[in-house]
Amino acid sequence: MVLWSNRRIPRTELARRRPRVAPADLAKVDFTELVPDPVPFLGQAAYIQLEFFESLARAVATAPSLASKAGLSRAAGIALKQHHALVAEIRRLEVVPEEVMAPFAPAVDRFRQASAGADWYELLLGIHVTSGMLDDYFSRLAEGLPRELSARVRAILDEAEWGAVLHDELFAAIESQVEPGLSDRLALWGRSLVGDTLLMARSALRASDSRDRGADVEPVFTELIAAHTRRMDALGLTA
DSSP states (O other): OOBOOOSOOOOOOOTTOOOOOOGGGSOOOOGGGTOOOHHHHHHHHHHHHHHHHHHHHHHHHTOSSHHHHHHHHHHHHHHHHHHHHHHHHHHHTTSOHHHHHGGGHHHHHHHHHHTSOSBHHHHHHHHHHHHHHHHHHHHHHGGGSOHHHHHHHHHHHTOOHHHHHHHHHHHHHHHTTOSTTHHHHHHHHHHHHHHHHHHHHHHHHHHHOSSOOGGGGHHHHHHHHHHHHHHHHHTTOOO
């Protein structure tokens, strides 16, 4: 059962706002040697973006204030635009998007359910953490795609605006102490999300390459965790 507070979140100027860490900041691993298969790569990336949109739509529906609904609806619109752009890239390869995405649906659906949390604030943090880590990772993995496709896909995934919207909502709630113990609860929830998110990232590599290349990209997983820590720090939470 989903529970959320009916108290209105104060809207204040957030001096400490920091956008999602850009993929360019990640560890220097040559992803061009991995050469992911474009079809499954795009299928999984497109379906994950669709799930982010659905989670954001749920956050809009259960938001405690009109201001929160407005901001999150803009974020949902950006996520949906990213999904449509990735679907367009699939169509460029002359394959049916629904058929390409379908094999990834069960695992991604389970991942979305596992990261939904117990209330509205945990839902927001779940989206913030998982979208930040996975968009960073998929953007880096896209370096192995053919050059023009790589540039287009990375431009799609590097959209960071809606990550800032989630940060603002969470930061305002934490700073205003909208409910007792919220920061401690969210810090614990954020730590619990890391393992499942890294497993989802590893599944993207396995879908695109039959070889075990986990060791080759381990530095990137390490930096994904470091970027997650910075996101949590920006919210005043302990990772």
